[in-house]
Amino acid sequence: MTRRNAPPPPTAWHTIGPFFPCGLAAPALAVLTREGQAGEAIILEGQVEDGAGPFSNAIVEISQADAAGHLPGDTGADPDFAFWGRAATDGAGRFAFRTLRPGRQADQAGPRAPVFDVALIGSGIMRRLLTSFFLPGDAANATDPVWCAVPARLRPRLLLEPRAARDGLPVFHAAIRLKGLAATPFFRD
């Protein structure tokens, strides 16, 4: 399989098991931004459904750029922004993050549109599910290298849907469907 004495390949993935501990998914981890921070604060919310209905106690982890399009380690990256968040879904499969609208990013793969990378783990998911969500109507989507890698008929499923503002913040909704005719496209690891 591998060369003798070669370092071993990555450890095998497993499901989180029946429960992800509440203590490791504290509500504070779903808040990526702080009051008064530069950039446009938004609520990124969503609902996860599996083949049987709402998916509760799923863990949603997001990665994104800061408001100016910087990633951690970049010169000028916002030291007060978290860049990563975790939320558990409730009994109706819903989750919500308070974050910033991400900026466009330079990337060796091509110019990135504002984007949220989403990873989903949960009971019965042996290997995490990876997808991305884009903001509707953003002109940069058309040239984003990941957007362009998705077949055109599936792209609408990766668009966030604007919803009524809450707490004075714009709300964007992500529908994550694991099964069915409208299933969310997921990426290979």
Added chain:
Amino acid sequence: MARSFGPILEVTQPREVIKGYPNTVRRTSDVPRLRRPFTRLQAAAPDWAKLLHPTAPDLAEVATGRVAAGQRILLEGRVLDEDGRPVSGAVVELWQANAAGRYDHPADPARAPLDPNFAGHGRVLTDAQGFWAVRTIRPGAYPVPDSGLWWRPAHVHLSVLGPGAAARLVTQMYFPGDPMLEWDRILRSVPDAAARARLVARQVPPHEAAPMQDAERLCFRHDLVLRGREATPVLP
């Protein structure tokens, strides 16, 4: 230095649909996964120590004198990359059932008793050499509900956040010499025998357990390997 992420050796990773585990059926997409170009967002990692605060490293004693029931153990190991290099500053999260095989979670239907002195989850950071260590108790095995007498062997759940989303790992660790490993459907979903064997911890003889030596606990050592390796530096 930049980190590179090569393709995954599929036989070392689990099959996603497991017979007798209905959640794997209702939660595995029927649509083949899409390829996407590798982007910086997959290799970017925040300062984990700032975001994810470590818990007390002794899960077996929630407060002075409040000691969990069960065999007291020390779990320790290293987080490495695919070149075998230690990964420092990684977050290792773990959770497990108590000694009777019950999770401290409101949704666990098990009839096994809760232990008021055991919450069963924690979070630690790796040091400069990639080492992590947690004091806990050996978890109990438990029957999988509605499964037709399928039991899970004793195991500890592990979640690692390292250098970038591509290096993420969620896995389970098993105990050596357990006959239940032979028929566990989750462990057996990994096709490659060597990859399965790497999910089983090694029991360390007490006289070898230094410098983490602890006369009151059995010591188990378990290394975790994340995706990714240091890429060849680009010449100026």
